[in-house]
Amino acid sequence: MKETEIRKYAGLMKELGLTGLEMTIGDSKVRLERSAPVQGTGSLAAVQETVPAVQAAPENKDYISVKSPIVGVFYAAPAEKAESYVKAGDSVNKGQTLCIIEAMKLMNEIVAEDDGVISEVCVTNGQVVEYGTELFRIRR
Template structure:
């Protein structure tokens, strides 16, 4: 799930009357609840956990409130997430071709991108065999720990 989609989801939950919301797939589990007009949002990955505290008015949401394209993209494929905070690079050099493009077939262990952190270049490898269905971040964009980078089908 992209950060923008997560923010939209939080806002929809905030504007509703639900007191608790949970969305879960094989790759991600998002739970939102509210206490005393304060909402805390936590996103959990099976192999790693990322917490995103958000203080907003109490709220709730139903799956029908999400855009259809968001629901569809969350249900199909497996996500490759960033193992660290840094800068995402789609290619090994500025003038080089990207490691992968949407539609490319990939194998488990194949390099998909680089995340630079503290002047160290960290190769991001595919955790799955399949086809690159979506690249969820832009070249040279800052990324967070656990942030989805690619969707592999």
């Protein structure tokens, strides 16, 4: 792979906020990794980062669709036996943690971008989500 192609993929990683990318072209395998800026507090188990949720223009004026900003594993609670951050019917405030998406051992808190009431949790705990997967619907 040429240096210009590697630079193009590195730019794409930065633009999309990716910390790793692996490509196999023929017999060659290329893996690019970069460290992500860490915000929030860390722990011995994992580093935690606050990530704003992806919110598209409202398709329905009655609710806000909260979508995953990254690919990873959806966790509804901070620990295995802990209570979920939110559930259907809960009121949420702007900046409140809704869930965690784990990506490459990095725990990313997904926060509410607006006040409202959780009308639906669209994914299940432990589910792998893609970029843009709808996680919650919040009624205004």
